[in-house]
Amino acid sequence: MKTKNIFLTLALVLSTTFAFAQITGSAHDFSGAAWNDASSGEICNACHTPHQGDVAAAAPLWSRAITAGAFTAYTSATFTANDANTDTAGTGLAYSATPSGVSLLCLTCHDGVSKLDYTGVAATTMTIQNAAAVRNGGNDEHPISIDYNANLITADGGLQSVATALPRLSAQGTVECSSCHDVHGSFDNTVGGGLLAATNANSALCTTCHAK
Incomplete structure (x- = not known):
């Protein structure tokens, strides 16, 4: 039993190290950001906290405040x-204007x-987005929080089967940001790589869902 526990602990450490390495040097490596307390050299603390995290969030030990307010529908x-x-x-509708x-x-x-910096110290917002044009996909982004199902496929006429699209769907069977992006285990974690969940060579990510 002791040997088994040692192996389990080693596996956990290795998997944690691998996940950490995927963020290091990526667009989500905020360890050097002034707003993230650059002197600490920490990476995970931008999103997670070891104590008193938001247990209702869709990620463990979540520390950021969930976005409130209305979103512009796609x-x-x-x-x-x-x-x-x-x-x-x-x-009802397969798409929800509320992510x-x-x-x-x-x-x-x-x-x-x-x-x-959700503590309110920094006034910086993501420059790649803007409130007028984006919120929940806006007019020039891919819509999210879509119930990907047989009824939608029939209505659209240009979508793959649920079985084919399954690798890109959330555990709830929906299209989310995570359908194309993976923060912890991205296909290409270099800055500018887009943190893609898999290769998009020959539009592979797109054609997993879109039968075009």
Whole structure:
């Protein structure tokens, strides 16, 4: 039993080190940021806390304040997820203008409104986003929090089966930020690599869901 515990502990340490290494040097490595207490040299503390984290959040030991307020809904002439009867039950919309799950965590920085330093010390917001055009996808981003199901596939006519899209869906069967991006184990964690969850060579990420 003692030997087994040693192996389990070693496996946990190695997996933790691997996850840590994926963030090091990436666009999410804030260890040198002034707003993140650069003198500490810490990486994880930008999003997580070892004590008294938000237990209701979709990630463990979450320390950032969940984004509040209304979001601008995604609209497009070819967007069918906001059509009637496209959700799993066939009684509502497959798309929700209010983000859910892990996407809410991403939006604690990427909503174009929240401060990077959520304690209020820094006035910096994510420059790659802006409040007027983005919130929950805006007009030039991919919509998130979509119930990917058979009714939506039928209504759209240009989507892969649920089985084919499954690797890109959340545990709840939805399209979220995590469908394309992976903070801890990205395919390319270099700055500018986009923290993609898998290679997008030949638009592989896109065609997992889109039958184009």
